[in-house]
Amino acid sequence: METETDMAEKITTSSHPRRTRRTPLYARIIAAVLGVVLVAVLGFIIWAETPLGPAPDAIAALESGNSVTVARTAAGWEFAPDADGQVGIVFYPGGRVDARSYAPLARALAEQGYLVVITPVTLNLAVMSPNVGDRARDAHPEIKRWGIIGHSLGGAMAATHAAARPGEYAALVFLAAYPPDGTDLREAVGKVASVYGDRDPGLKMENVNSTKSLLPTDSVFTQIKGANHAQWGSYGPQPGDMSATIGPAEQLSYAIDAVRDVLGPAK
Structure with a gap:
């Protein structure tokens, strides 16, 4: 038999139902924002990690x-001439382009006697690895004269890298590129060539x-008729x-000529 106390507890319980605890509004807003940021970051990484070529x-x-001997090393893709060269070239790839895509140019330069190192970059974006060129030079202390080449975004980051290391690069070649604002190269590199298509x-x-x-002041600018970006x-x-009207x-060959003009012979 229920006592008066039991009945009172039932009445109290039914009169005051237990409330469900809800997540505060600010916490839900923070969680939503973090979710959006996470999706954006993942989307960016997927985009960057699916490069061209x-x-x-x-x-x-x-x-x-x-x-020419080609090897994948910690410094990057190395193209070494059979005869020991005395001049090296660091190559910064374009934005969201697989570094291997520049193998034809690197190989052609190696056939001229230059040691060429194409430097893969984080997320295929040179802006994420602006000083990756140090790896190439550190791996080859026997090379005393260095040049640096960059295509598109790679050219901008090659300029940033060279400007921070005055006197360490004898020449810089821009391929469809230019230095970022404020990147003073007047005293940082010996010679500069800029090559681009119309x-x-x-x-x-x-x-x-x-x-x-x-x-x-003696930098050389050359526009190539029929050349495109890619x-x-x-x-x-x-x-x-645009479609190029000249062959690859x-x-x-214009890039190779520019390198020879500003960097000098490989030996």
């Missing part, structure tokens, strides 16, 4: 032979012209680019 001819250029809508000529004051590498068509080999 390399095309089949770039893969073929990674094979040793014909006086069918490259992604390269803003006003930026090329406005940053000339950051470069040595053919400095070998990774297929690039969104927003001809376009790359």
Whole structure:
């Protein structure tokens, strides 16, 4: 038989139902914001880690032979001439382009006698690894004279890297690129060459012209008729680019000429 106390407890319980504890509004807002940020970060990483290239001819250029030895080392993709060279080149790849895509140009330079190191970068973006060139030079203390090349975003970061190491690079070659604002290279590098195509809508000529004051006064600027943006590498068509009206080999020959002009012979 229920006592008066039991009945009172039932009445009290039914009159005051237990409330469910809810997550505070600010906590839900924070969780939502973090979720959006996480999705954005993951999306960026997936985008960056799906780079353009390399095309089949770039893969073929990674094979040793014909006086060039190719090796993947901690410093990057190395293209070494059979005869010991005295001049090295660090190569910074373009943004979201597989570093191997520049193998045809690197190999052609190695055939000229230069040691060339293409430096892979974090998330395929040179801005994430601006000083990766140090690895190449540290790996080859026997090389006393260095040049540096960069394509597109890689060119901007090559400039940033060289400016922070005055006197360590004898020459800098921009391929469809220019230095970031405030990157003073006038005393940092010996010579500079800038090579670009007339069918490259992604390269803003006003930026090329406005940053000339950051470069040595004897810098050489060469516009190549029929050259586009993507053919400095070998990774297929690039969104927003124009079709080149010259072949890849001809376009790359202008880059090789620019290197020889500012860096000098390999021996």
